[in-house]
Amino acid sequence: MSDTIVPLTTKKDWASDQEVRWCPGCGDYGVLQAVLQLMPELGVSPANTVFVSGIGCSSRFPYYMNTYGVHSIHGRAPAIATGVKTARPDLDVWVITGDGDALSIGGNHLIHMLRRNVDVTMLLFNNRIYGLTKGQYSPTSELGKVTKSTPLGSVDPPFNPLAVALGAGASFVARTHDLDRKHMTEVFRAAHGHRGASFVEIFQNCNVFNDGAFKDIVSREQRGEMLIDLKHGEPVRFGADGHLGVMATKDGSLQIVEVADVGEDAILVHDKHRQNPGLAFALAGLSHDDHSPTPFGIFRQVESHEYSSAVSVQVAHAYERNGPGDLGALLRSNGTWTVK
Amino acid sequence: MTDTVKRLVEPESIHHVVIRFAGDSGDGMQLTGDRFTSASALFGNDLSTLPEFPAEIRAPAGTVNGVSSFQVRIADSDITTPGDAPTVLVAMNPAALRADLDRLEKGGLLIVNSDAFTERDLAKAGYKENPLLNDSLRAYRVVEVPMTSLTKEATAPLGVKSRDAERSKNFFALGLVSWLYTRPVETTTSWITERFKDPLVRAANEAAFKAGYHFGETTELIDHPFKVPPAPLRAGEYTNVTGNTALAWGVIAAGQLAKLPVFLGSYPITPASDILHELAKHKHFGVRTVQAEDEIAAVGLALGSAFAGHLGVTATSGPGMALKSETISLAISLELPLLVIDIQRGGPSTGLPTKTDAGDLQLALYGRHGESPLPVIAAYSPSHCFYAAIEAVRIALKYRTPVILLSDGYLANGSEPWLLPNIEDLPDISVQFATELNHIAEDGSEEFWPYLRDPQTLARPWAIPGTPKLMHRIGGIEKEDGSGNINYTPQNHQLMVNLRAAKIAGIANDIPLATISGDEDATTCVLGWGSTWGAITEAVMRLRAEGTKVASVHLMHLNPFPKNLGEVLKRFENVLVPELNSGQLCRLVRAEYLVDAHSISKIQGIPFTAGELVAAIKQRIL
Numbered sequence: 001m002s003d004t005i006v007p008l009t010t011k012k013d014w015a016s017d018q019e020v021r022w023c024p025g026c027g028d029y030g031v032l033q034a035v036l037q038l039m040p041e042l043g044v045s046p047a048n049t050v051f052v053s054g055i056g057c058s059s060r061f062p063y064y065m066n067t068y069g070v071h072s073i074h075g076r077a078p079a080i081a082t083g084v085k086t087a088r089p090d091l092d093v094w095v096i097t098g099d100g101d102a103l104s105i106g107g108n109h110l111i112h113m114l115r116r117n118v119d120v121t122m123l124l125f126n127n128r129i130y131g132l133t134k135g136q137y138s139p140t141s142e143l144g145k146v147t148k149s150t151p152l153g154s155v156d157p158p159f160n161p162l163a164v165a166l167g168a169g170a171s172f173v174a175r176t177h178d179l180d181r182k183h184m185t186e187v188f189r190a191a192h193g194h195r196g197a198s199f200v201e202i203f204q205n206c207n208v209f210n211d212g213a214f215k216d217i218v219s220r221e222q223r224g225e226m227l228i229d230l231k232h233g234e235p236v237r238f239g240a241d242g243h244l245g246v247m248a249t250k251d252g253s254l255q256i257v258e259v260a261d262v263g264e265d266a267i268l269v270h271d272k273h274r275q276n277p278g279l280a281f282a283l284a285g286l287s288h289d290d291h292s293p294t295p296f297g298i299f300r301q302v303e304s305h306e307y308s309s310a311v312s313v314q315v316a317h318a319y320e321r322n323g324p325g326d327l328g329a330l331l332r333s334n335g336t337w338t339v340k
Numbered sequence: 341m342t343d344t345v346k347r348l349v350e351p352e353s354i355h356h357v358v359i360r361f362a363g364d365s366g367d368g369m370q371l372t373g374d375r376f377t378s379a380s381a382l383f384g385n386d387l388s389t390l391p392e393f394p395a396e397i398r399a400p401a402g403t404v405n406g407v408s409s410f411q412v413r414i415a416d417s418d419i420t421t422p423g424d425a426p427t428v429l430v431a432m433n434p435a436a437l438r439a440d441l442d443r444l445e446k447g448g449l450l451i452v453n454s455d456a457f458t459e460r461d462l463a464k465a466g467y468k469e470n471p472l473l474n475d476s477l478r479a480y481r482v483v484e485v486p487m488t489s490l491t492k493e494a495t496a497p498l499g500v501k502s503r504d505a506e507r508s509k510n511f512f513a514l515g516l517v518s519w520l521y522t523r524p525v526e527t528t529t530s531w532i533t534e535r536f537k538d539p540l541v542r543a544a545n546e547a548a549f550k551a552g553y554h555f556g557e558t559t560e561l562i563d564h565p566f567k568v569p570p571a572p573l574r575a576g577e578y579t580n581v582t583g584n585t586a587l588a589w590g591v592i593a594a595g596q597l598a599k600l601p602v603f604l605g606s607y608p609i610t611p612a613s614d615i616l617h618e619l620a621k622h623k624h625f626g627v628r629t630v631q632a633e634d635e636i637a638a639v640g641l642a643l644g645s646a647f648a649g650h651l652g653v654t655a656t657s658g659p660g661m662a663l664k665s666e667t668i669s670l671a672i673s674l675e676l677p678l679l680v681i682d683i684q685r686g687g688p689s690t691g692l693p694t695k696t697d698a699g700d701l702q703l704a705l706y707g708r709h710g711e712s713p714l715p716v717i718a719a720y721s722p723s724h725c726f727y728a729a730i731e732a733v734r735i736a737l738k739y740r741t742p743v744i745l746l747s748d749g750y751l752a753n754g755s756e757p758w759l760l761p762n763i764e765d766l767p768d769i770s771v772q773f774a775t776e777l778n779h780i781a782e783d784g785s786e787e788f789w790p791y792l793r794d795p796q797t798l799a800r801p802w803a804i805p806g807t808p809k810l811m812h813r814i815g816g817i818e819k820e821d822g823s824g825n826i827n828y829t830p831q832n833h834q835l836m837v838n839l840r841a842a843k844i845a846g847i848a849n850d851i852p853l854a855t856i857s858g859d860e861d862a863t864t865c866v867l868g869w870g871s872t873w874g875a876i877t878e879a880v881m882r883l884r885a886e887g888t889k890v891a892s893v894h895l896m897h898l899n900p901f902p903k904n905l906g907e908v909l910k911r912f913e914n915v916l917v918p919e920l921n922s923g924q925l926c927r928l929v930r931a932e933y934l935v936d937a938h939s940i941s942k943i944q945g946i947p948f949t950a951g952e953l954v955a956a957i958k959q960r961i962l
Contacts, residue, residue, distance in 0.1 A: 016813065018825065047808045052644070063813050063826065068805040070647055071815025072640075073670050079637035083644020083652070084805070086630060087603050091648065091805050109640070112633035311628055318623035325625030327596055327763050330589060336579045336760065337382045339570075 014039040014046055016066040027178035027204035028058055028125065034184035035065070035123075042192055049092045052081040054101035057132050058125035058204070061096040075106025078113035081120050082307075089308040092192075095122040099140040100130050103159050107139075111168035116307040117196040123188070124201050126161055129210035141210075142290065161201045162284035162299060166277045171196040171304040173280060175296050177203035177218040183229075183296065190298055196306050216291045230283070230297030235267040238293060246286065246295075254282045256293055272301045351522045351567040356415035358423030359517060361510075362440045363432030363453075365398055365408045368510035373410025375514055379527040381580040381757050384570025385414040388874065390422035390947065391753045395610070395693040402464035407439040414521070416569045420721070420874035422754065424951035428520075430513050432456060432487070434465035441477075449562075450480040451516065453509065455488035483561050487512045487552075494551035495544040504541075508548035515552025522567045525553060574759055581758045583722035583751030584611070587681065588618035590729025592625050594679075595651050597730065598737055599770045601626040603650040605641030607634055607660060610693040611749040612683040615655040635663035639680065643667060646676040647814075649773060649804035651733065655681040658700050659690065661707065669708045670816045671742040672840065675791070675800045677771075678742035679732055683752045686945045695945025696750035698870050698920040704744040705899055705928075711837045713844040715739070716898040718746040720873035723758035725751060728896065734769040738850075739843055740799045746898070748920070750947045751871045774801035774810060779822070788812055791824040798843035847900050854893050854902040862889035864961045865912035867937065869895040869925055872918050872948055879953035890957065898925070906933035914961055916940055918953055 014036050022028045039049075049067040053059035055074035062069030068091075072080050077095045085093045095113075102110045102124050113120065129147070130136040136149040140161060144153040165173045172194040176187040184202065191198035203214040217226045228238045228246065236246040237259060245259040245267035259267060274280070280300040287294035359376065363369045370391055380387050390411040399406030413423035425445040431437040433456035444450060457472055471477055472484060491512045495505040511532075518528065529546055536542035556562060581589075595602035602625065606616040620629040628650070632638035639654040646652035656664065661682050671678045684700045686692030704716045715735050719728035725747055732745040777786040778801060790812040791800050803810040812824060820827035821835050856865070858880050868876045873894050880892045893908060895901070909915050909929060915937040917926035923939030930937050940956045942948055 018813075045808075046811050048806055050648075050805050051813075063815070065813075067811050068647075069811075069813035069815075070644075070674070071813065071817065073666055073816055076636060076640045076667065079632065079640030080644035080647075082630075082637075083603070083605060083641035083646075084648045085644075086628060086641065087601070087645035087648040087650040088805065108633055109637050112637065311630070315623045315626060315628060319626070322624040325592065325596070325622060327593055330592060330622065330625075331760050332577075332579060334579050334581065334585070335378070335382070336577050337384065338577050339384060339573045339575050 009040045009046065011036050011040055014066055016064050018063045020064050021060065022057060023208050025207040026057070027127065027206070028061070030178040030181060031123065031125065031184065031202055031204065032061065032064055034181050035188060037181070038185045038188050042189070044092050048090070049094070050084055051094045051096060052077045052084065053096040054098075054106055055132070056098040056101045056130075057206070058096055058098045059101060075101055075104070076109060077101070078106060078109035078120075078122070082113055082116065082118045085118050085120055085308045086311050089119070089312050093120045095120055097122060097124050099124065099126045099128060099138045099161070103139040103161060103164065111164070114165055114168040114170040114197045114199060117169070117171050117304050118307045119195055119197070119309070121188070121191045121198045122200065124161060124199065125204040126201050127204045127206035127210055128158075128213045129206050131206045131209050135209035160284055163281060165199040166281045166284060166300065170199045170300065171302050172198035172298070173284075173300040174199070174298040175201045175203070177214060177296065178205060179218050187298065190301070194301060196304050214290060217294045226293050228286075228293050228295040230270050230272070230295050230299065232270055232272045232298065234270060235264065236270050236295070237267060244293070246283070248279070248282075252278065252282065254286050256286070272298045274300075275302055349564040351565040354566050354568055355417065356413060356419065356423075357428065357521060357566065357568055358411065358413045358426045359428045359430070359521075360409055360411040360426035360440060360443065361430045361513065362407055362409040362436035363510065364401055364435065365394060365396070365406045366401060367408070367432045368507075369408045369410050369432070372510045372514045373412055375528055375531065376517060376523065377412050377755060378531070378580060379518065379523040380412070380414040381578070382527050383524055384573070385568055386417065386419050386571035386573060386757060387412060387414045387580075388419055388422040389755045390750065392946070393694050400464075402433060402435055402461045404435045404439045404465060407436050409436070409440055414568050416571050418571065418573070420877045421947075421950050424949040428517070430517060432509070432513065434462045434467055434471070437471065438465045438467065444480060446479050448480055449483065450477060451483045451485060451513070453487040453513070454484040455486045485516065485555065485561065490551055490555060491548045494547045498540065498543045498547060500540060500544045505544060508544045511545045511548040512552035512555075515549040516556045518549075519553045519556030520562060520565050522565050573757065576759045578757045578759055580755050581723055582753055582755040583719065583725040583747055584614040584683070584753070585618055586723050586758065587719070587725035587729050587747060588615045590726040591615075591619065591653055591679070591733070592622055592627060593726065593766060594730045594733035594769065595625065595627065597766055597769045598651055598733060600649070600651040601628065602653060603642060603645035604629045604653045604655065605632050605638040605645070606630070606655050607632050607638045609635070609657045609660050611685055611752045612655045612657050612660070612681065614752065615681060615683070635660035636667060639664040639667040639678075643671050643674070643676060643678055646671075646678050647674070647805070649802075651679070651737070652677065653679040653681065655683070657683050657685050658687045658703070661700060661703055665708050668714070668742050669710065669712050672708070672712045672714055673816045674814050675740045675840075676802070677736040677740055679729070679736055680742055680744045682744060682746050684746060684748040686943070692945040694749065696748045696871065696920065696947060697943065697945060698748060698872070699924070699943070700746065701869070701898065701921065701924040704746055711841065713841050713899065714741055715743045715844060715847055715900070716746065717743060718870040718896060718898055719751055720870060720894060720896065722751050722754050722756045726758075730766065730769065731896070734767065735847060737769055737771045738799065739797055739847060740802060741844065746870060748871050771802065773807065774803035775807060777809060789822045789824060790814055791819055792822050793839070798839060798846060845900050848903045851897045851900070851902060853904045854895065854908050856891045856893055856908060858884060858891040859889040860891060862891040863912060864890050864914040864916065864957070865909065866890065866892040866957065867895070867909065867915055867917045867925070867929065868892065869898055869919075872920065875948040875950045875953050876918060878950035879957060882950060882954050883957060888958075888962075895925075901932070905929075906935070909933055909935045909937070914938070916957060916960055918942075918948055918956070920947065
């Protein structure tokens with residue numbers, strides 16, 4: 001990298017000339033601003049950056065970035081991004097997706113991109129609704145959700161996106177929300193810096209079809225008692241003066257306690273580098289509705305075998321071992337005979 | 341081969357023979373046929389093969405469903421089909437006899453492994469009584485050979501256990517047939533030495549092979565051997581190649597000729613998986629292969645790699661084609677090069693996974709939503725798969741479009757001798773990536789328009805990530821002509837639909853004209869595409885030898901058609917279109933050119949024989 005001159009960029013260099021067409025008040029604007037603000041700080045160049053998206057409101061994102069971009073088809077962004085990155089590990093590849101795109105129609109590609117640990121940064125805008133198709137329930141909508149397609153309430157339970165990612169073996173798993181630019185920026189920075197597949201769930205408000213889905217957790221009034229900010233190496237505490245904490249019980253499950261009741265030493269110390277994903281999984285499952293304390297931040301960040309470089313290494317080794325391919329020799333490799 | 345008493349019988353010279361090896365899936369019939377083929381190829385015969393095997397890896401042993409066969413025709417002249425009917429059938433068990441007897445020509449030689457005709461195996465094959473003991477086989481020359489016990493005897497001195505010895509009986513059969521057709525022994529024995537690492541297995545197979553050979557030589561069950569002299573093939577260096585291998589090599593060659601790394605995204609599916617296997621072996625050509633999580637991901641990966649500047653390829657069969665449809669449409673909209681290979685098999689649904697078919701032509705042409713034309717190319721023989729792959733890639737790269745390349749199960753697994761091309765004679769199909777801004781904006785500044793087309797080809801610039809200043813966004817939403825920005829206006833959509841169609845239609849100016857083989861002044865023309873080429877060629881040859889005037893036209897380019905196709909077809913009173921489908925090309929030429937074409941259809945999972953076509957053509961015109 002030392003001989004590569006990365007141009008110094010400003011936020012302006014990263015924004016495309018396209019008019020942003022999300023609904024006024026949409027949470028997506030905040031995420032776009034956070035990304036635009038972050039990019040110049042990463043020391044990368046727009047020409048080496050690729051944004052790939054699927055279908056849905058959030059998937060319009062690449063049009064607004066002055067980088068290379070593909071607005072693809074519903075659910076397939078992880079597959080297309082894996083193609084881009086595996087062909088060209090030198091590129092900086094981002095995937096923009098939503099709850100319907102990644103967890104419903106594209107569920108298979110999501111888990112396999114995470115399983116392969118392709119060095120791609122995925123931002124999943126979770127608004128718990130289908131916005132672009134005007135308001136059907138999504139795979140993260142709560143049970144009983146009344147929408148146009150579920151007038152009597154949905155009867156299928158939702159996915160927990162982080163649990164899905166952890167279950168697929170994701171090496172970087174984080175959560176942030178659209179109302180905290182600074183938190184988003186720091187989580188995105190860490191996700192981008194991670195070598196491997198980075199999965200970031202963003203609680204994002206759809207003010208038209210599912211307004212306030214997360215307000216009980218992320219609104220300024222509620223955050224203090226409801227948002228658990230995970231910090232590596234620190235006890236998991238929240239609430240005014242950190243009076244609440246998360247404690248591991250004997251059966252391995254987690255429980256929210258008054259720190260004063262159990263003592264500081266009983267509080268779980270967050271370790272994002274723990275290889276065993278068990279505690280991260282338990283943290284992801286700590287909140288079971290939209291009205292209880294919910295952890296944010298980086299749940300898991302571990303070093304793991306990365307896919308695109310492994311593919312390149314195999315190609316390089318084959319080249320070293322056999323020399324450059326010789327077409328004439330290839331055509332003769334099954335034996336030949338000569339007719340005079 | 342000198343340690344036994346030889347009967348002094350001179351081999352009888354014949355022009356060609358069709359041999360069919362048939363046995364249980366576990367009997368090694370594909371290997372046996374493949375070895376006989378190799379020995380014949382090296383001996384200098386022209387040949388054509390037809391492997392047939394069940395979809396089950398190990399169907400219940402001894403049943404008709406589990407029969408695996410390999411038909412090979414060897415000749416002293418140029419041939420294009422594996423033969424109408426076997427002259428010799430080697431049946432390793434009753435099920436093989438039951439499955440394949442109908443194919444054997446009347447009076448043909450039937451060699452059976454009599455050891456396998458036990459009550460149990462007869463029952464499994466559905467025989468109420470032993471056909472070797474009644475007169476049901478009277479139309480054939482039956483030679484009963486206790487192959488299992490002779491193999492056991494031959495291998496026992498080596499210390500091979502009886503159970504293991506049984507596995508070598510296919511080599512006994514190979515030895516016997518190798519004697520019968522005076523194949524060189526050395527080719528097979530040295531292959532056995534090379535292939536089998538376990539010394540006991542190697543020794544057992546060699547002993548069984550020699551025992552079979554000696555058995556033919558010393559017994560009088562078969563009165564004399566035959567020889568099929570080498571064919572006067574064009575001078576040059578040959579290899580024996582299957583369609584899937586040739587196709588994979590064609591993709592590698594195309595990458596070299598285009599100076600682009602090859603990227604294959606693929607999901608295992610019969611009969612296309614061998615392309616993935618073959619390409620995965622050749623990473624030193626810069627080939628990347630990814631076994632994707634599903635068919636949709638496979639084509640998505642390939643398309644992603646194309647966006648990044650690689651030669652994106654995906655290979656599949658019918659069911660996979662259905663799944664890839666949406667992504668192929670995206671590739672049409674993105675106007676990126678992509679090679680989509682469809683090795684056709686019998687459908688619908690899972691259909692006949694291991695059997696051949698040509699039912700995907702209309703799927704290839706029309707199987708997408710919206711107005712989404714793309715070029716379609718079809719290979720016509722195993723070795724032609726090599727050239728068809730290069731041509732498909734040439735068009736994909738030059739016109740920035742997905743191209744569907746059709747092959748089928750028959751071409752995929754069938755083989756023929758291939759006169760190797762001079763590498764230097766292969767076309768340069770390299771393309772230039774865009775590196776410069778290409779448009780002046782209203783304010784006078786320079787910018788990059790990803791959909792500013794080449795006026796000749798109508799292809800758009802291919803600017804790959806990493807290129808400074810050319811950052812751009814493309815997607816499946818309709819784009820404005822030129823700038824590529826999202827645009828939903830009625831006039832623009834019409835214009836873009838027209839432009840995409842004109843780009844594909846214009847390829848007709850860049851492909852060879854249709855040519856007529858046979859009698860140009862005939863009133864009948866046989867129009868074909870794909871793997872029917874061999875049978876059509878031989879049928880036309882036979883008819884002409886009988887004095888019937890007939891012509892043929894064979895299409896490699898199915899979209900667009902050669903420019904002169906309509907004019908050529910209109911010269912003939914009768915246009916007959918043999919297809920392994922219910923008349924898909926036939927309907928197309930009728931619709932396109934208003935010619936009164938007639939379909940000759942067969943949908944049985946097996947190719948046409950030349951004899952069938954001769955009969956069908958005669959019925960139509962005489």
